[in-house]
Amino acid sequence: MHLKRIELEGFKSFADRTVIQVQRGLTGIVGPNGCGKSNVVDALLWVMGERSAKTLRADSMDDVIFKGAEGRTGTPYAMVEIILSDEEGQVAEPGAEVAVGRRLFRTGESEYLLDGRKAKRKDVKDLLMNTGLGVRSYMVLAQGKIDAVLSANPAERRSVFEEAAGISRYKARKHEAELKLARVAQDLARVEDVYKEVQRAVRTLKYQAGKAQRFMEARDNYREAHVRLSYVDRYRMQVEETALKAQEKELETSIQEIRDRRSHMESRLNQLQEEADTLRQRTDSLRTDSSESRHKTATLEERVRGLDSRVGELENRTQRESERLAGLDEEDRSRVDADGLLQNENAQLAQKTAAIQSSLELADTEFSRIRDAHRATRQQMEELRAGVLKALGERSAQNNQVAEAAHKRSEAQGDLRSFERRQAELQSTKTEASEKLVIAKKEFREASLAAEQAEGRSHQLLQNRDSLRKQTSDAADAYSAAIRSQTEAQTRLTALEAVEQDMQGLPDSVRTTLEKGATGLRGLALDGIEIPAPWDRLLENLLGRLQHALWLDHRDAASQMKGAADCFFPAPRPTSPVHVAGARPLEDLFVGDSEKCRAICARLGEVYCVATAKEARRLADQHPGALFLSECGEMHGAGYARLGMLGDGAEGLLARTNLRQESEKALKKAQEAASSAQHEEGEARQQLENLNEELATLDSTLRKVVAERDRAQTQVEELERRELANLEELKAMEADFSSASELVEAANQVEAEATQLREAAERKRCELNEQLLSAETLSTEQEETLETRRHALQEARLESERHEQRLQHIQGQLETHGRLHKRDKQEGARVRQELETLAQRIRETQAEAEAGRTQLRELLTERGGLDERLAEATTQHERAAGVLASERASVDGGTGRLEDLLGRRQELALGLQRIQMSREEQVRALIEEFQQPLEDLVRSLGIDETENELEDSEYQELSRRVSSLKETLDRMGSVNMEALGELEEREAREQFLSSERSDLTEARANLERTIEDLDARCRERFVDTFEAVQSQFEGIFRRLFRGGRAELGLEADVDPLVAGIDISVRPPGKDLRSIKLLSGGERTLTALALLLAVFRSKPSPFCLLDEVDAALDDANVGRFLDVLDDFVGETQFMVVTHNKLTMARCERLFGVTMRKAGVSLVVAVDLSEIAEAEDGTVSRLGERPEKETALPSDRGVQVPEAAKEIEA
Incomplete structure (x- = not known):
């Protein structure tokens, strides 16, 4: 798979539709900074599904849409599409093209496209997974990513290796499985919680159901016992009520007699009471007068004593006020004397303060003069110190230069000695390496020859294995096809036998007749008759309902049949x-029972x-007495024609017979084919196993031979590299030796000049030191004088402040004395006025006390006469009270008897009322508790109404039983009467949840096994890829650095699935402990070696290198391009570069420029065509060719003028 072209429209600076045709090999993208070269890289990342605006060098995703430029408006959307050619069939059919696109509208809508159809981002990721393409893959190598590979921690480096290992698909599946596992775990946890809750509920309901059962039993027993007890209690209350009413009638008679006697005695008592009241009123009047006299006497005595006490208090207060007045006069005289002394002291302090202020002003002026002189001296000292420090700095600088020059000279001399020793070592190493190189080359040739032989034999065996695998696969396919045919034939045969056995398709009347049987009935007429296809279906259609006709032995048997039916029986042989001509009689096609055939044909x-x-129509016209049946189903006769098949088209007996025969033949044939295919597959598998064993043995031998060859080749390369490195080091050492000698001479010269400058600086420092010492002495003297004057000035200021404070204090005292003198005068006048008032009040109080004593003597004389009259009246009243008490005692005796009888009657009334209330309470309680009156309860419970009398023991036992049952019911508390029904529902729910829990547990186990299997696959693939990358990394590193060592390592004692990857490198001639100590160019070469090693183990269809050569010098760029040439055959490379060497190596250049500000334009040139035609032209994408000019390069190729302008 490779990249054919890139189409951009409205993406960043590519405002117009731009098509970049990409070819195999190395393609360069050049242009000045800011013209949009890296936008091509961003476009590829974006179309692959990149969602990070930061990665695309934007603030938000809307920034990828062209915003507009000078004279151009922004585009409504951004569109990028790449076309991939898939020759190997990785993601599509072999040789097909796949278009992956992405479009983003300014409204925020985004869509992905696959072959022009809308798709999801996940579809794009799944399509490109494990191809080396994607936003997180290693198809784009930029400067930042180059350094990030080394800067990343060991764990972060795994992503590159995982992508190369192709475990992204497994990790995605593992992630899905883990998500499912988490959901299953959540569901299982919820089910567990619900299941436990249901279990607790079931246990609770079981207890509640048992409790409800016990409650109902106790409640029934309690109802019966309680009703029986209530019935007995009602009878007892009725008996008690009758007895109490009789007693109440007797008490009423006794009460009436006592009331009559009491009425007579009360009349006598009223008369005596009137006499006693008269005596009592007289006594009370005398007693009141005596009491009032005593009260007045006591009041006067108390008033006289109070007035005497008041006189004493007023005299004491008069004495206290007189003493206070004398004290105020004495304080006033003392204060006047003190004021005189304070005024004298105030005048003296004012004179002293004026003298001190004059002296203070003179001292302050002298202190300021001395302080200014001291400050000038200190300023001079600071300037001298600065000069001294500057001189010391110059001396120190010259000392440092002298020391540095001496150090450089020492280093240069040490380097000279090291160069001499190293030169001797290199000469010795060169001789030894030449001898080892001869031996290693011989071993390499022998190992290469053995490897070629083993590879030839292995290739032959692999071809044989492929042939056997195909043979095995064909045999297995044939066996599977035979088994399917056998199964199908057996199924058809079984179905046909079932149809015949169940007599399907027959009318119900025919099936009933056959099942019941009859004399002379021999089954169906078509049984035992065959006719070849397609005439079987045609004959069935012709017969119609006659195909279900019965076969009888003779005509007489038909008379014994019940019901309607078609019957055939033997008939005479017809002519x-x-x-x-051209037709065949239907009779000739029949095979089977000849009598049935003749009867049907007749x-x-x-x-x-x-x-x-x-043909049927033609013959029907020629032979009017016959019917002609065609293979297509038409039938013609004289004046009659049937067109097509009539009926439902179901298979009849004749068709099923033919199908059964065909199925039996097919079954037999399929069984034979299956046996033959199984035998052939077994032989092929045995041969394949033998061949695999031989291949395994040969593969082991081949690996050993190849390992030996690689070892020999590595040794040869290492020795050649060492030899070349020694030569280069010897050449470099000669130049370094000359440079070291020059450094020694330059260091000697610098040391002499620095020594002279150091001596001059030292002399200047000494002069400044002497001036500084004189200034310091003068400053010390000025400081002592200044300190003396400062101390005297402070003393004067303190003395002045003390005098001022004393003056303020005296003035405050004088003011205070004035206020106190004024207050004492006011207080003295008030006290004299108070003394006069007190003397007047004393005289008035003494006169009032004497008048009270006179009145008291008069009241005492009057009270003596009242006491004598009161004693006489009291004696008469006591005699009358005695007679009254005697009579009242007699009345009270009768009243007590009456009250006793009334109390007893009240008790009887209360007893009757209590019985009535108890009976009513009993009725109410029974109705409230049982919702029925007592009589209905007695009848419903079947209690004998005559058994209403119980012995005391039986009554007590019944009462205890009722109380016990009541306590039992109370102890049970609230009872869930619906527990039985709820228990059944919860038990069914518990069973369902148990089944759900088992299913979820099994699902969790399956997911855990799946995750373990995916981990095993990922681990195996990752380790294989890591070993492959590790084996390539050192070789590429050595080629880029021309020596050195490099290796990769996994973290120790960590699972390879999560182990970090450590990088350890050692460039030639250096002993680095960390990759952080590498220079910028070394870091770039190391990262490129690692990423190219990854490419070697898992090539990507194409790769973009974004200015990765920026940190490399020309020599390193050349080595990098030499290594890159080895990859060009497998991978397309697009290089964004400014380096002329890189441009010269490219087979095709794309120049990106901006003819108009803000709008990128792409110019293409094929360097291979320029090498063939001197006047070749290059065309801008979408425009006419432009003029070319020569651009100097290492290869001397002609580069277009436009490309040169772009690079400039």
């Missing part, structure tokens, strides 16, 4: 049919068989 009359309908 022979008349001979008709019924049909003269019937003749002819070949065509035309």
Whole structure:
């Protein structure tokens, strides 16, 4: 498969439709920077399905659509299509072309095209999978990707090897299987959860169902016992109610008698009570007057004591206020004395502060003068220090130059000595390598001869194996075809036998008659008769319903038949049919029972068989008394014609007989063919096994011979390379020796000049140091003076601040004393006013207390007379109260008896009410609990209504049983009465989920086996590819570097499916520990060696190299192109380049330029045609040819003027 052409329209800078015809070999794409060369590379990535705008050097996918330029508007869409020619039939029929396209509209719609039809991106990926093409494949090698191969970590390098190994398809299938496995695992987890939940529910429902069963049994027992107990309780309550009513009637009589006696006693008691009330009112009046007198006396005594206490308090307060007034006068006199002292001190401090301020101003002026002088001195010191540092820098620089020159001289002298030693070693190595090269060449020739012989024999055996494989395949196909034929024939035969056995196709009346049987009945008339095809179907059509006629021994047997039926029986032999030229009597075609044949022919009359309908019509006209039947189904006679087959076309008895015979013959033939094919296949397989064993032996021998040859060839190449490397190294060493000598002389000269400059810098440094020391001494003296003056100035400032603070403090004290003096005057006036008020209040209180004492003496005299009258009244009241109490005791005795009787009657009434309420409660409770009255429950439960009396023991036992059953029901709590029905549903659900879980478990196991199988295949393919790439990598590396070592390695103790790939290289003459230490050109060559090794193991149909030679010099470019020539036969290469050497090697050049700003134009030239014709022309795609001019190159080819302009 190879790339035939690329079509672009509206893609990036390609505004117009551009067709790039790509041929086999090496094609170059040239042009100035920014003209759109890399857009061709982007177009190929885009059409392969690239979805990253960053990879396409764009911000968004809309950027790939032509935006417009000077004089040009933007295009509505971008379109790229590539046409691939598939000669080997990798993705299509051999020799066919495949068109892969992609279109993006400005509206955002995108579509992929396969052969002009819309497709999905996945279809494009699947089509190109394992062909080496794709956005993630190695078909595009750019500078960034070249370096990314080395910069990537070991795990990221796997992608290139995986694409080469062709395991993308398996990884995609594995990914799908893993997704399915994840879904199955999720489904299984959900089913497990639901299954466990259903199991828990089933266990719960089983418990609930058992509980519901026990609940129903206990509930029935409880209902029966409770109803029986209620029935007995009702009878007992009726008996108790009757007894209580009798007792209530007796109590009513006793209560009436007691009420009559009580009425008489209450009249007497009322009279006595009136007398007692009169005495009590008199006593109460006297007692009230005495109480009021005592209260007034106590009040006056309390008031007198209060007034005496108030007088004492007022006298104490008067004394305290007098003392406070004397204290205020004393404080005021002390404060006046202190104010005088503070004013004297204030005047003295003001004089001192003025003197200190004058001295402070003089000291501040002197301090500023000294500080300015010190600053000037410090500035001079800084300038001197800078000069010293500069001189030191110059001296250090010259010292470094002296040291560097000495170091270079030492290195150069060491190199000279190393060159001499290495030259001697190379001479010795050259002699030894020449001897080994002669021996290695001889071994290589012997190994090559043995390999050619083994390869010839292997080729012959492979041809024989292919022939045997074809023979085996043909035999297997023949055996399969024979088995299919045998199966088909056996199936047909079985079906026909089943039809005959079941009498299918016969009318029901005929089938019934045959099943019942009759005297003289011998089956169907057509049994035992045969007629060749196609006359069997034609005869059946002619007979119509007569084909189902019965055969009887004689005519009399027909009279015994029941029901309607057609019958044949033996008839006299008829006369022979008349001979008709060109026709054959139907009778002559019959084979079988002659009597049946004669009877049928007698019924049909003269019937003749002819070949065509035309012949039948002709003979019918000539012989009016006969019928003529043609092979096409038409029948003609005198005044009658049947055109075509009538009826449903089903096979009758005659046709089935012929089919059965044909099926038996076909079955026998197929069995013989199957046996023969099986025998031939077995012989071919045995021969193939023998040949495979011989091939295996020969292959082992061939591998050993080829390995020996390769080893010898590698040894020869290595020795030749070493010899060539030694020669080159000797030549390079001579130039290096001369260069080293010149370096020694130059280093000596530089060292002398640097020494002189260093001495001058040292002298300058010493002069500046002396000036710096003088300046430092002066600065030290100025600093000491400045510090003394600064200290004195600070002391003066502190003294001034202390005086100012003291002045402020004295002024504050004076102000405070003034405020206190004013306050004390106000307080003294207030206290004197308060003393006068207190003296007046004391006099008033003493007068009021004396008046209270006089009134108290008068009240005490009056209270003595009231106490005597109260004692006399109290004695009379007590005598009347005694008589009243005696009479009341008699009444209370009768009242107590009456209350006892009333209480007992109340108890009886309560008992009756309790019985009635209990009976009503019993009825309500039974209706609420059982939804039926007691009588209905007794009848429904079959309880004997006469058994309403129970012994106490039996009643207690029944009551305990009811309580026990009630407690049992209460302990059960809520009961799910639907548990039985739910249990059946959940058990069915549990069985279904168990089946689902088994299916999912089996599916998971199948997916895991599939993933393991895919891993095994991927592992095997990856390891094979890795070994193939590894074997090629070192050889290509050695060719690019002309020596050195390179190897690939998998991470140790890691599965090859995920193991990273390490790269270890060692260019000739270097001992590098890491590929990160390689130069830019070495990194490019190493990456190219790796990618070309991948190409060698799994070639891609075409490859684009985007300025991969930019980091290489001309020598490395030449070696790279030499290696690339080995690949051109298998792979198309398109190179985007600016290198003249690369252009010269290309067989065809495409120049990309911009005649109009922003619009790319492609110019094509075939260098092979230019070499043949001096005046050859080159045409721009879609336009007329342009003029050519010569472009210098290594091959001296003529390059078009347009291409030269583009490159310029």
